[in-house]
Amino acid sequence: MVKKNIEELVTEIVLPITEKHKFELVDVEYIKEGPYWYLRIYIDKPGGITIDDCQLISEEIDPILDKKNFIEQSYFLEVSSPGLERPLRKDKDFEKFKGEPVEVKLFAPIDGKKVFEGELVGLIDNKIVIKKDTAETVEFDRDKVSSVRRIIKF
Structure with missing residues (x-):
């Protein structure tokens, strides 16, 4: 199977x-x-x-x-438990954790980078949207993303 x-x-x-x-x-x-x-x-x-x-x-x-x-x-x-730094996979996860810090890992680099961090804006039109520290928003096609995880900062 x-x-x-x-x-x-x-x-x-x-x-x-x-x-x-x-x-x-x-x-x-x-x-x-x-x-x-x-x-x-x-x-x-x-x-x-x-x-x-x-x-x-x-x-x-x-x-x-x-x-x-x-x-x-x-x-x-x-x-x-999925843990504090749980992966976000389902649509409802992207709604539930809006406004929280996340790490987005890509399958292939964009401008030489495969890992991005920022505040989760949400899942919009099947794109994962984050806001970086510079207040700039970045969008990632969901099928290009290998993982999205919450980041817990102490």
């Missing part, structure tokens, strides 16, 4: 469980790192996620995944 299909099927299974507990399903990731496969489920809630929250979701979905048995490879199941 294709990685994207696995992520979509797991999302369909996990979403009702996270909603039942009033958690946000941030992302589902099925990825190979070295010789091992990982199924990572990122959850969040106001005030943050605890280890007990992660354990609760893990214990509820693990038997369902075992029963459905649609993932051919052996894998490690991880349920965790």
Whole structure:
């Protein structure tokens, strides 16, 4: 089965469980790192996620995944918080974190740069828009962006 299909099927299974507990399903990731496969489920809630929250979701979905048995490879199941410097992937993430500092990484450089930082203006016409320290706004076509992450400055 294709990685994207696995992520979509797991999302369909996990979403009702996270909603039942009033958690946000941030992302589902099925990825190979070295010789091992990982199924990572990122959850969040106001005030943050605890280890007990992660354990609760893990214990509820693990038997369902075992029963459905649609993932051919052996894998490690991880349920965790997306972290403070969470990636922004979904449209709602770009709305939720407007006005916050972000780092935008590109697949290919623009004027010799692949990494840009600034305040998130938002997602406008499928372009990620940030405002740099100089108050200049910069737009990036979404398909040219490899990642967008929140930046937490202490």
